[in-house]
Amino acid sequence: MHPHDQTIFALSSGRLPSAIAILRLSGAHAGPALQMLAGKMPASRMASRALLRDASGEPIDDAVVLWFPGPASATGEDVAELQVHGSRAVIATLFAVLSATPGLRPAEPGEFTRRAFENGKIDLTEAEGLDDLIHADTDRQRRQALRQLNGLLGDKARRWREQIIEASALIEAGIDFSDEGDVPAELMAPALSRVEQLLVEIEAVLSAEGRAERLRDGLTVVIAGPPNAGKSTLMNQLARREVAIVSPHAGTTRDLIEVQLDLDGYPVTVIDTAGIRETEDPVEQEGVRRARDRAGQADLVLWLTENDQAETERAGDVPVWLVRNKIDLGGAEPEITSGSPGGRSFAISAQSGTGMAALLDAMVGFARGFFGSTESSFITRERQRQSLKEAADALRRSLGAVGLGEELVAEELRIAALELGRLLGRVDVEDLLDVIFREFCIGK
Ligand code: GDP
Numbered sequence: 277m278h279p280h281d282q283t284i285f286a287l288s289s290g291r292l293p294s295a296i297a298i299l300r301l302s303g304a305h306a307g308p309a310l311q312m313l314a315g316k317m318p319a320s321r322m323a324s325r326a327l328l329r330d331a332s333g334e335p336i337d338d339a340v341v342l343w344f345p346g347p348a349s350a351t352g353e354d355v356a357e358l359q360v361h362g363s364r365a366v367i368a369t370l371f372a373v374l375s376a377t378p379g380l381r382p383a384e385p386g387e388f389t390r391r392a393f394e395n396g397k398i399d400l401t402e403a404e405g406l407d408d409l410i411h412a413d414t415d416r417q418r419r420q421a422l423r424q425l426n427g428l429l430g431d432k433a434r435r436w437r438e439q440i441i442e443a444s445a446l447i448e449a450g451i452d453f454s455d456e457g458d459v460p461a462e463l464m465a466p467a468l469s470r471v472e473q474l475l476v477e478i479e480a481v482l483s484a485e486g487r488a489e490r491l492r493d494g495l496t497v498v499i500a501g502p503p504n505a506g507k508s509t510l511m512n513q514l515a516r517r518e519v520a521i522v523s524p525h526a527g528t529t530r531d532l533i534e535v536q537l538d539l540d541g542y543p544v545t546v547i548d549t550a551g552i553r554e555t556e557d558p559v560e561q562e563g564v565r566r567a568r569d570r571a572g573q574a575d576l577v578l579w580l581t582e583n584d585q586a587e588t589e590r591a592g593d594v595p596v597w598l599v600r601n602k603i604d605l606g607g608a609e610p611e612i613t614s615g616s617p618g619g620r621s622f623a624i625s626a627q628s629g630t631g632m633a634a635l636l637d638a639m640v641g642f643a644r645g646f647f648g649s650t651e652s653s654f655i656t657r658e659r660q661r662q663s664l665k666e667a668a669d670a671l672r673r674s675l676g677a678v679g680l681g682e683e684l685v686a687e688e689l690r691i692a693a694l695e696l697g698r699l700l701g702r703v704d705v706e707d708l709l710d711v712i713f714r715e716f717c718i719g720k
Contacts, residue, residue, distance in 0.1 A: 283309065284383035284391075285374050287367060288719035294362030299370060300719060301356040302349075302388055305379035310343060310356040312377070313370075318343045328358065330373045337366045351388050352395025385718045393701060400701025401430040404657055408492060410720060416541035416647075420491055420656060429654045430700060432481070436474055436667070437696040443467040443474075444689035451682050468678060471689065475671040481655065482664055486648035488656050494536075494543030495643050498571045501580035506601040510580060510626040511535055511548045519636065534570075539636065542643035546578075547571045576642055578635075580626075595619060595642075599635065601626050663699035667692045 283303025289296070301309055311317050312331065318324035318341050328336045342357040349355040360366050374380050386407075393403050405424025412418040424430075450463035499507045519537045537544040549571055577596045582605075597620045604625040620638065624631030655661050674688030697703040 281379075283380045284387050285309075285371075285380055286383035286388070286719035287371075288357075288388075289362065292362055292364050292367060296359050297362035297367055299358040299360065299367070299374075300388065301358075301374070301380070302351045302353045302383075302391060303379070304354060305377070306354040306356040307343070307345070309374065309377055309380060310341060310358075313358070313373070314339075314341050320345055323359075328360070328370070330369070331376075336369050336373070337361055347395070350397065351391040352397050353391060383718060386720060389720055399427075399430040399434070401433070401660060401699065402427055403701070404660075406720075408656065410717060411492075413536065414538045414541045414543045416650065417491055417543060419541075420488060420650060420653075424656050429481075429656070429660060432477075432654060433664075433696050433699050436478065437693050437700070439470055439474055440671070440689050440693045440696070443470045444686050444693065447682055447686045447689070451686065464678075464682070468675065468685075471671055471674060475668060475675070478664055478668045478671070482661065482668060484649075484653050484655070486650045486653045487646065488650040488653035489658055489661065491543070491647060491650050492656065494545055495575045495646055496570050496573055497544055497546045497576045497578060497639065498574035499546060499548045499578045499580055501578075501599075502582075505580040505582050506626045507548050507580050510578075510599075510601065510624075511546065513626050513629060513632060514546055517632070517636075537639075539640045539643050542640070542647060544639065544643060545570065547574075575646060576639075597622060597638070599624060603630060604628055660699055663695050667695035667699070670695060 281304070283301055283305035285299060285301040287297060288300045289298040307317065313328045313336070314324075314326035315329065316326075318326065320343050323340050323342055326339055326341045328339050328341075330336055337360045339361075340359040342359075344350070344355040344357070346353040346355070358370070360370065371382070375382070389398070389403055389406060392398050393400065398406070402425050405421050405426070405428070408421035409418065409425055412421050444467075446463050446467040499510060501507055514537065515535045517537075519539060534545055534547045537546060547570055574594050577594055578599050579596050580599050580601050582600070582602045599622045601624055603623045604627065622631060622635050622638070624635055626632075655664065670688045670692035674685045674692065677684035677688060694703055
């Protein structure tokens with residue numbers, strides 16, 4: 277049986293227990309299953325109340341049900357949605373009933389979205405936008421994801437692809453018409469000027485300022501410095517602030533390895549290198565491994581010190597900010613002695629919080645400068661950049677091939693169209709699809 281002949285179901289809402297839980301079904305058996313549970317088919321796309329019953333007529337829950345017949349549904353297939361009370365018992369019973377229904381099986385992660393993609397409801401860039409929206413922690417991540425979900429890049433790429441195909445059709449028509457001789461200039465010239473125009477547009481998107489791709493992962497700030505400088509105290513201070521968005525990861529019961537901050541909508545992960553230590557606990561080991569990997573890719577280092585001897589150990593391209601701690605104990609203002617680019621100095625008391633506002637302000641400024649104007653960026657993933665770059669290279673080669681033979685020009689245009697097709701997920705992307713959709717949640 278082709279997997280799509282099967283109807284999938286999943287809990288699409290969050291952790292149980294919850295006030296309401298949403299179960300979704302997609303596929304040809306969604307209708308009969310809904311009919312069986314609710315006793316009758318509800319009106320399309322209207323919320324209806326229904327007492328759900330199992331096959332023997334035993335009531336399961338008092339629910340609200342929705343029926344979206346395909347193809348005008350999220351997946352393009354028949355979709356049923358059950359809004360039930362979010363208890364473990366209700367969900368367990370419904371899962372048991374649905375699993376026992378022929379043609380139904382639990383969905384894999386991202387399978388609803390994959391069906392939407394395969395049924396042409398969304399392109400691959402929109403699917404990526406959807407995934408990013410679900411995982412967005414900060415406002416800027418949300419806005420960027422929503423724009424991608426609404427076809428920010430997909431619409432452009434579709435238009436470019438159509439124009440390339442038109443241009444190459446013009447040239448190929450010329451090749452067919454001209455026996456031996458060259459393609460007439462009346463056909464060639466408009467096609468080439470269109471290609472030139474497209475190349476300018478794609479290059480503009482490629483060279484746009486800003487690091488929108490990095491907005492998904494965020495900025496990594498590493499706290500380093502000698503023992504007892506107050507690194508874990510600073511981490512605790514950060515975690516206590518309103519800017520902390522995710523429950524901080526604890527390395528030991530006392531020390532945090534990392535804290536996720538929302539700095540003016542920019543996601544920032546702060547990692548305490550001192551918190552990175554060996555542990556037997558497998559869960560902690562995983563946290564330690566991740567923190568170590570990420571600390572190695574710091575975008576900014578905060579070098580914490582308690583005295584004026586502020587020789588930093590780090591160099592390279594990563595800016596190092598000197599943060600003198602424990603100013604509540606008195607002492608002189610620190611001087612920057614490291615030759616780090618973008619070096620700045622701060623004086624704080626991690627214990628009392630003095631100077632923290634200025635430090636956080638500076639970090640917001642750093643994030644703003646680092647990410648640049650992400651609002652004007654179309655590219656949100658390296659994969660997208662790669663395809664666009666390949667397309668632009670092929671267009672450039674097609675223009676370079678003028679005079680060497682029209683077939684060569686047409687061939688490069690075909691490659692450019694193929695790359696844009698790949699960007700949209702239209703051609704040979706099977707392996708890619710598995711990777712992309714695996715990242716999704718179950719029920720999405
Ligand atoms: P780490 O080894 O760099 O992580 O340093 P800790 O955060 O464990 O701090 C070392 C000691 O310095 C602890 O006893 C803290 O309470 C103390 N400490 C940290 N920050 C401050 C501060 O701003 N003022 C004062 N007076 N003590 C601090």
